[in-house]
Amino acid sequence: MTVTEPTHGPAPVAADEEPVSRRRGRSNGGAGRVATALLFLVPAALTLASSLNGIGDRQMWRDEHATWWAATLSLGDLSQLIRNIDVVFAPYYFLMHLWVSSAGDSPTALRVPAAFAMAAAAGLLALVGRRMFTTGTGLLAGLVFAAVPSVTEYGQQARPYAFAVAFTLLSTLVLLRALDRPSLKGWTLYAATIPLIGFSHLVSLSVLAGHLGMVVMARRKGDRIAHWAFAAAALTGLSVVLPMLAQGSNQSGQIAWNNPTFQDLVNHPQKLFGSWVTGGAVMALGVVGLLVVRKYAVLLAPWVVLPPVVTYLTAAQLHLFLPRYLLFTVPAWVLLASAAVTRLSGPLTDAVRTGTARRVFGGVLVAVAAAVFAWQAQPGLALARQNDPAEPDYRGAHRLVAQGFERGDGIAFSGQKSERRAMAFEFRHAGAADRPKDVLMWRTPQQMGNFGALECPDPAKCLAKTDRLWVVSTSQLGTPFADMPQKTAVVLSTRFKVAKTSSLPNVRVLLLKRVR
Incomplete structure (x- = not known):
């Protein structure tokens, strides 16, 4: 199961170890399609199963609450929102708006699209690995990818990062096919994949540096149209994304x-x-x-090195060095690791004499390597499915308020962790008469065209008819009113008394009663 480099020399290479690009003319059409389907479906199914396992158990966190909020707005309010903030996520928000309208807005429903996108990424990675190296390398890469803890973590998040991974791999696969069998259709399809990458996450477009490396390599080997076709496809694809990029640069704050x-x-x-x-x-x-992939180093080295290095060096200006923004580099790392394993295991596979036995033995080695990796990844997978220890327990806060709620109660918020939006999510199915009124909200997020509301400028007046007030506070500064406007904190401290305090992970819930 060695990783062999395609050559034009006379040296024979075992058919089961050849890259697909050299075997396509010799394979049985029907059998080849079945093998391709299985190569895609096995890693995809495992990744989907891992992502769906407990997908609704973990609490939603701040960014997921933003997805829910944007997806449940009217199209008019959503358009106003992205004009002011998060325009780079506009395609994802519009997609989720359509999804929520039919599937609902439970945590599970909100996360399912990401789970399927990550599953597709696993299957595409296996196909990319087969086209670049061997079937064994592609299968191992897909299986290892399925066991990476962050793959499950972001396959269970209502955010676009799983789509960025999938579209990056789709674009790479289409490029490899276009270089292998140049055609107008192939390069047109490649051009169409570039906006998909940019619409899922702009940082993922840095994979084009690796794509350019492959094109330069093809040009040096005599391909006379690759560089022109790539330039036309890249410019066409990027022209669709650039307006969003230009507007997004004004929202970098x-x-x-x-x-x-x-x-x-x-x-x-x-x-x-x-x-x-x-x-x-x-x-x-x-x-x-990286030492054994030979010509594909020009694709994989920029893919894994450039994004983290560039985003870290420009972090003071662009603030883009975040692991979730760089998730699309994980498949390239996994592919490199799988290529190393199959190359290192080559002597063992070559010792088997017959072709059928060699294939069986190679499959066993792939299964063993994947099983060993999955076993050592189990602690990380368990953590990936747990609540983030730094996130507030808004689910528990909602339960406390709902259990103690009385008609006429108000609610207020203190902190820097989107408390108002989080509690709006938790109370999303309660009618106005069955939840406390947000008495300090002066202008709604829809009116602001933003994720946040405008607080009441005269808190004494806004609280005049409220005798019981719930306060949900994530403030870490001691007093639960520390992150409120000073005028609001003074009114609450002098006109109300604390009747009950409940402490939950990273959040406090207080019931205040008016002093008579």
Whole structure:
């Protein structure tokens, strides 16, 4: 099961170890299609099963609440929102708007599209691996990918990162086919994949650097149209994305909070893969893989190196160095690691004399390698399905308020973790008479064209008819009113008394009663 480099020399290579690009003319059409379907479906099914396992159990977090909020707005309000913020996620929000209108807005429903996108990514990775190397390498890459903890984590999140991974792999596969069998149709399809990458996440477009490396390599080997076709396809695809990129650059302040330190760079493998053990193993083997993949190093090296290096060096200006923004590099690392394993196991496979036995033995080695990786990834997978320890327990806060609610109660919020939006999600199916009124909301998020509301400028007046007030606070500064406007904090401190306080992970729920 060696990783062999396609050559034009006379040296024979075992058919089961040849890249697909050299075997396509010799394979049986029907059998070949069945094998391709299985190669796609096996990793995809495993990834989908891992993503769907407990998909609705973990609490929604702030960014997922943003997805829910945007997806449940009217099209007019959603259009106004993306004019002011998050335009780079506009295609995803519109997609989720259509999805929610038919599937509902439960945590499970909101996350299912990401689960299927990640499953598709696993299958596409297997196909990419087969086209570049061997069937064994592609299958191993797909199986290892399914066991990476961060793959399950983001396959269970109502965010677009799984789509970025899938579209990056789709574009790479289409490019490899276009280089192998140049045609107008092939390059047109490649051009169509570029906006899909940009619409899922702009940082993922950096994979085009690796694509350019493959085109340059093809040009040096005598392909006279590859560079022109790539230039036309890239310019056509990017022209669709550039307007969104231009508008998004004016909204970069929304991620200005992200100022990574050197320690964030050190922790990058753990954050990217979901565990130190998994990240360390894949990256260590990936470095070995870079030494054996030969011509494909021009694709895979820029894919894994450039995005983290560039985003880290420009973090002070662009604030884009975040592991979830770089999730699309995980497949390239996995592919490199799989290539290293199949190359290192080559002598064992070559010792088997007959072709059928060699294929069977190679399949066993793939299964064993994938099983070993999945076994050591189990602790990380368990953590991936748990609530983020830094996130507030809004589900518990909702339960406390709902159990103690009385007609006429009000609710207010203190903190920096989108408390109002989170509690709106938790109370999304309660009627106006069955939930406390947001008495301090002066202008709604829809009126603001934003995710946040405008607080009441005269809190004493806004609270005049409220005798019982629930306060949901994530403030870490001691007093639960610390992150409120000073005028509001003064009114609450002098005109109300704390009747009950409940502490939950990273959030406090207080019941205030008016002082008579």
